[in-house]
Amino acid sequence: MKSKASIKGHPLHPILIPFPIAFLIGTLVFDLLHVINRNESYWRTAGYLEIAGIVTALAAAVPGAVDYFTIVPPQSSGKKRATQHALVNVGMVLVFIIALFLRDKASNIVILGLEGLGVIMLFVSGWLGGTLVYRNQIGVDPRYANAGKWKEAHFNQTSGSIEVATSNELETDQMKLLHVGNKRIVLAKTESEYLAFDDRCTHKGGSLAGGMMICGTVQCPWHGSQFDCKTGLVKAGPATEKIATYPVTETKGKVYLSL
Ligand code: FES
Known part of the structure; x- marks a missing residue:
């Protein structure tokens, strides 16, 4: 990160x-x-x-x-x-x-x-x-194809519908780390939609926002676990537990996260 x-x-x-x-x-x-x-x-x-x-x-x-x-x-x-x-x-x-x-x-x-x-x-x-x-990549700013610059934002609102981005803010395969109260949530853009999921990898807590996302799959930077960004299901270990996902909607050029 x-x-x-x-x-x-x-x-x-x-x-x-x-x-x-x-x-x-x-x-x-x-x-x-x-x-x-x-x-x-x-x-x-x-x-x-x-x-x-x-x-x-x-x-x-x-x-x-x-x-x-x-x-x-x-x-x-x-x-x-x-x-x-x-x-x-x-x-x-x-x-x-x-x-x-x-x-x-x-x-x-x-x-x-x-x-x-x-x-x-x-x-x-x-x-x-x-x-x-x-190994933990603390202080490292890894950039993969299309990832763009590191994006991060803090929000005081912790429930309901929260405006977290504009529709054209992220490129395909780019992620943004959202601090919503005490929660760390990743907003990610795939080819077709915006998705949101927990930043914490269920293996040993690596930050998925600091990892890599390609074709709707996010890879943890610490030991390589892969998760489906839409369902949160594990696609490759060592993680065995899915990550939580959150509903995201896009209206009039704005992206909203529902908590
Ligand atoms: S902490 Fe994510 S794979 Fe180990």
């Missing part, structure tokens, strides 16, 4: 995270060099790197939090993974903050132990973050 914290479609979180990764690993490396060479300039450099690492980690957390709350599909394996990613990162930053405060008070072993732990947490967090991008 397209990142909300981005510049011209480029997500900010992956742009910022190389800084804390480099600075915090550099902290451990320079403190190790200090222990080996007893050179005070290594110790001072490590201290500066640690401050830079903590500050840039906090800066990188801001767009990460925006994406966590706005685009990671709720009730999904991706949300669970994103929560673990966030918690490990918070723990990692706390470990480095503690190491920073103890720099002139504790022994080298304690400092190196804390920084080593922080770097391990950094790797675990990176592993989870990589899975979030490369």
Whole structure:
């Protein structure tokens, strides 16, 4: 799903995270060099790197939090993974903050132990973050033939007939994510009509709006389950449960969703 914290479609979180990764690993490396060479300039450099690492980690957390709350599909394996990613990162930053405060008070072993732990947490967090991008496609804006630009809209009205698009707003095979109250519903245009169905894949909660739709079939981007957009029935697994569908009508150039 397209990142909300981005510049011209480029997500900010992956742009910022190389800084804390480099600075915090550099902290451990320079403190190790200090222990080996007893050179005070290594110790001072490590201290500066640690401050830079903590500050840039906090800066990188801001767009990460925006994406966590706005685009990671709720009730999904991706949300669970994103929560673990966030918690490990918070723990990692706390470990480095503690190491920073103890720099002139504790022994080298304690400092190196804390920084080593922080770097391990950094790797675990990176592993989870990589899975979030490369498997769960968080922050990715995939475009397939005729999909057009990512479309999304919020509606306060949560029942009755809701105007959700104009008749010519979507191309054939294009989708639009509708936030209707707490519901996430996909509006999709086939060759002959507009259809609406739940955004949540029944396998592990992938966002179908971020997937691909061709000839009235939508494919989940996470593990490839396919659903009939009109009936919601599963056409290919691993999902086994159908998705909910909703009535859509078109009148005088406007598209209405009924809830
Ligand atoms: S979440 Fe696994 S196929 Fe959709």
